Amino acid sequence: MGFPVGYTDLFLPKLLLHILTLLGFIRKLISFIFQLTGFGDFIEPEYSSDPTRPEPVTHFHSVSAELIREHLPVVKFSELVDPPESCAVCLYEFDASDEIRRLTNCRHIFHMSCLDRWMDHDQKTCPLCRTPFIPDDLQDSFNERLWAASGIADYYGDLSLVSG
Structure with missing residues (x-):
């Protein structure tokens, strides 16, 4: 058949x-x-065949991620006392020359690039314990800076006139 x-x-x-x-x-x-x-x-x-044209931006950072980056310090791994052996995001061991970020709330340590990539996905908490990046006492200040950086207040004018 x-x-x-x-x-x-x-x-x-x-x-x-x-x-x-x-x-x-x-x-x-x-x-x-x-x-x-x-x-x-x-x-x-x-x-594009034009070699003088700059490369297109394929990566946009949110305003909140930029403000969090400003808040979280970048230090050399060699400057830390009693650091962990590896990054919990990429699982690679730290080198003495690595730039790292130490979170202010939970004190966890990550490679700067690993944490920045995490924040680029609009994450606002520690990848390990989910503690917010911004401490509670600084949250109001952070929200004001975020509001000002967004430009919404400029577009709508003074909202105190509307609410009062």
Whole structure:
């Protein structure tokens, strides 16, 4: 027994494959024409042929992450007394020249890049114990700075007039 003859040579998948190939060719042709006319950045901005153009920013930091970074000090690992052996985020051992951040609330220590990457995901607590980065006594000050940095107060004006 074998497969029926009608199923071994399907017409529809071949037609679909030819249509996709044709669309790919048309896309490349349009892209080439745009590159020749100088409008290549409109179609594929990440593949710009202009070497003087700066690299696009692919990484945005939230305002709160930037303010937390300002609050958490960066020190050399060699300056610490009785430090842990490894970073709890990446699990690599610390070197004497590593830049680290020590959290003010829980006193946990992490590589600066590990903690910064954690904050870039809009995390505001210790990756190990979930204690907030900002102590309770500084939270009001932090919130005021966050409000001022967001620019919302400039847009809406003085809110004390509305609430009073």
